[in-house]
Amino acid sequence: MASLEDKFEESKKLGLQIVRESEDDRLMTLSIGPQHPGSGHFRFTIKVDGDYIVYCDPDPGYVHRGEEKMCEYRNFIQNIPHLERPVIHDSTNITYSYSLAVEELVGIEVPRRGQYIRALASELNRQVYTLYWLAIYGIFLGHSTMFMWPTGDRELFIDLLEALTGARVTHAYNIPGGVRNDMPEGFKDRAIRQVRYFEKRLKEYEDIFYNMPLFRQRTEQVGVLTKEDAVKLGVTGSVVRASGIPYDIRKAEPYDIYNELDFKVQYMKTGDSFARSYVPFLDMKESCHIIEQLLDKMPQSGEVRAKLQPNPKGPAGEVYRRVESGRGALGFHIVSDGTPKPYRVKMSVGSFRNMLALPFLLVGQRLADMPAIYWSLNYWPVEADR
Amino acid sequence: MSGENKEQPKKPATPPAKPTAAKPPVPAKPPAPAAAAPPQKKEPEPPAFEKGMTDQIKKRFGDTVKIVFIRPRRIKISVEPRDIVEVATFLRDEMGLDHAESAGGTDYPKDNQIEMMYHLGSYGREDLASHVLMLSTRTGRDDARLPTLINVYKSVEYHERETFEMLGIYFEGHPRNDRFLLPEDWADIPPLRRDFRIKGR
Numbered sequence: 001m002a003s004l005e006d007k008f009e010e011s012k013k014l015g016l017q018i019v020r021e022s023e024d025d026r027l028m029t030l031s032i033g034p035q036h037p038g039s040g041h042f043r044f045t046i047k048v049d050g051d052y053i054v055y056c057d058p059d060p061g062y063v064h065r066g067e068e069k070m071c072e073y074r075n076f077i078q079n080i081p082h083l084e085r086p087v088i089h090d091s092t093n094i095t096y097s098y099s100l101a102v103e104e105l106v107g108i109e110v111p112r113r114g115q116y117i118r119a120l121a122s123e124l125n126r127q128v129y130t131l132y133w134l135a136i137y138g139i140f141l142g143h144s145t146m147f148m149w150p151t152g153d154r155e156l157f158i159d160l161l162e163a164l165t166g167a168r169v170t171h172a173y174n175i176p177g178g179v180r181n182d183m184p185e186g187f188k189d190r191a192i193r194q195v196r197y198f199e200k201r202l203k204e205y206e207d208i209f210y211n212m213p214l215f216r217q218r219t220e221q222v223g224v225l226t227k228e229d230a231v232k233l234g235v236t237g238s239v240v241r242a243s244g245i246p247y248d249i250r251k252a253e254p255y256d257i258y259n260e261l262d263f264k265v266q267y268m269k270t271g272d273s274f275a276r277s278y279v280p281f282l283d284m285k286e287s288c289h290i291i292e293q294l295l296d297k298m299p300q301s302g303e304v305r306a307k308l309q310p311n312p313k314g315p316a317g318e319v320y321r322r323v324e325s326g327r328g329a330l331g332f333h334i335v336s337d338g339t340p341k342p343y344r345v346k347m348s349v350g351s352f353r354n355m356l357a358l359p360f361l362l363v364g365q366r367l368a369d370m371p372a373i374y375w376s377l378n379y380w381p382v383e384a385d386r
Numbered sequence: 387m388s389g390e391n392k393e394q395p396k397k398p399a400t401p402p403a404k405p406t407a408a409k410p411p412v413p414a415k416p417p418a419p420a421a422a423a424p425p426q427k428k429e430p431e432p433p434a435f436e437k438g439m440t441d442q443i444k445k446r447f448g449d450t451v452k453i454v455f456i457r458p459r460r461i462k463i464s465v466e467p468r469d470i471v472e473v474a475t476f477l478r479d480e481m482g483l484d485h486a487e488s489a490g491g492t493d494y495p496k497d498n499q500i501e502m503m504y505h506l507g508s509y510g511r512e513d514l515a516s517h518v519l520m521l522s523t524r525t526g527r528d529d530a531r532l533p534t535l536i537n538v539y540k541s542v543e544y545h546e547r548e549t550f551e552m553l554g555i556y557f558e559g560h561p562r563n564d565r566f567l568l569p570e571d572w573a574d575i576p577p578l579r580r581d582f583r584i585k586g587r
Contacts, residue, residue, distance in 0.1 A: 064567045230509075231484050231509050236487075247509055252516050320520065322518075348505060355544060356543060
């Protein structure tokens with residue numbers, strides 16, 4: 001800025017007739033998305049001064065489905081399949097939260113084996129989601145190996161979920177009362193074998209991606225979100241954990257059998273893009289650990305689902321339950337008026353909360369750092385829109 | 387919405403028929419315990435910690451704050467719109483509820499009111515990590531206006547914007563009460579109001 005002023009003054013001294021353009025002409029407006037491959041189904045408008053971003057305005061809604069409205073037209077069971085659509089890669093965690101809320105409303109208890117199996121399914125699904133996200137993060141930082149590897153290794157968990165639930169991506173497996181069906185024969189051995197293999201792969205990920213100097217240069221000290229700002233913006237999941245707040249719903253408010261498991265909340269203190277991309281990686285490691293524990297501690301036999309009445313309904317009232325999904329806390333607030341259809345369903349999703357950090361972090365950064373910041377927010381446009 | 391239309395012809399035909407046909411013979415018992423069990427849990431003994439929290443709020447505000455329910459880890463309080471900023475500031479500064487997880491509204495045409503609710507949580511206080519306090523207020527449906535909480539909780543910015551377009555509540559003091567998730571050419575009533583009907587349903 002100052003140099004431009006100086007030049008202007010200088011030119012006046014020299015008697016040159018330079019017409020000064022308006023301040024706005026310095027800025028160029030860029031529309032990123034919704035067709036931009038790097039944005040997902042999401043648009044944000046940015047203004048750049050040179051290559052510094054000075055303004056950012058997110059414009060979500062390209063995949064808004066009106067999930068909350070649709071819930072009002074269907075009964076508690078019919079709502080399950082369409083509710084997983086916002087994040088099909090993490091469908092089990094969405095229905096997990098919904099099932100917990102409906103169970104509390106209707107007043108049913110899930111059998112212990114059912115609790116273990118659905119925690120197992122949700123951990124497997126978390127891996128699928130995180131790998132998918134990591135693949136996208138890799139390709140947008142120009143690292144095509146990091147696109148191929150997680151996409152390939154994701155199949156390990158998709159295959160396990162297919163054996164468990166019968167579907168590859170959208171499982172509709174967690175239902176109010178437990179899970180749809182029991183574990184197949186020989187699942188435990190297969191799962192342990194594949195998880196052990198995956199743990200070896202994670203070491204290779206670290207070598208080729210996280211320890212690579214190029215990746216570190218692009219992400220370290222880029223888009224730093226301090227602890228205070230993270231609290232103020234109310235971000236969640238890996239974003240808040242990367243800023244030094246060890247907050248994970250699995251630990252903070254353990255649901256089902258999570259209080260019987262031994263695991264640590266992974267967090268980092270730097271709050272930059274590197275921390276935001278490394279925390280999900282640490283989570284994946286921890287998840288492998290959790291999966292093995294779940295398989296070991298699981299009761300060998302028993303019911304997996306509590307019987308529900310055909311068209312379940314609870315008393316008039318409100319419940320709010322949340323779980324830790326791949327993108328942070330995922331809560332369902334259900335208002336019931338005593339009929340079999342919910343009166344109002346409010347989804348509180350991580351992506352919508354983390355979106356607030358996007359303009360906050362982008363302003364003042366270089367345009368070239370945009371992908372490194374945007375994807376590190378673990379933002380899933382479809383979930384934010386609902 | 388065009389996607390939904392495909393399902394619509396068959397669905398209304400089955401669900402309304404089934405409950406009436408299946409209900410009378412089979413579940414004579416299940417509804418009764420289901421309806422009776424949760425209130426028993428809620429009403430008689432509010433947990434001590436949560437009771438302590440509400441007592442603290444009551445001590446400060448007296449009858450201004452109405453306690454809707456106290457359950458394990460969940461508290462819901464209700465205030466008048468004119469007090470909401472003051473109560474929210476108190477909750478943030480004195481009680482350690484440092485961020486709002488989400489905010490959203492519910493339409494109650496029977497009372498001619500819309501309820502706005504904020505889910506408040508805490509990152510700072512470890513003993514509050516599992517708790518969610520719901521701060522709610524109500525406004526009339528015809529001229530729905532509420533003061534914004536954006537100056538207390540920055541994190542409600544997008545949630546309030548969403549509520550503006552989904553339920554038509556105008557947030558006084560909010561910098562942007564405008565289109566967010568819906569299409570730019572949306573020309574209907576706010577869709578989360580109860581009198582908005584999905585086509586064909």
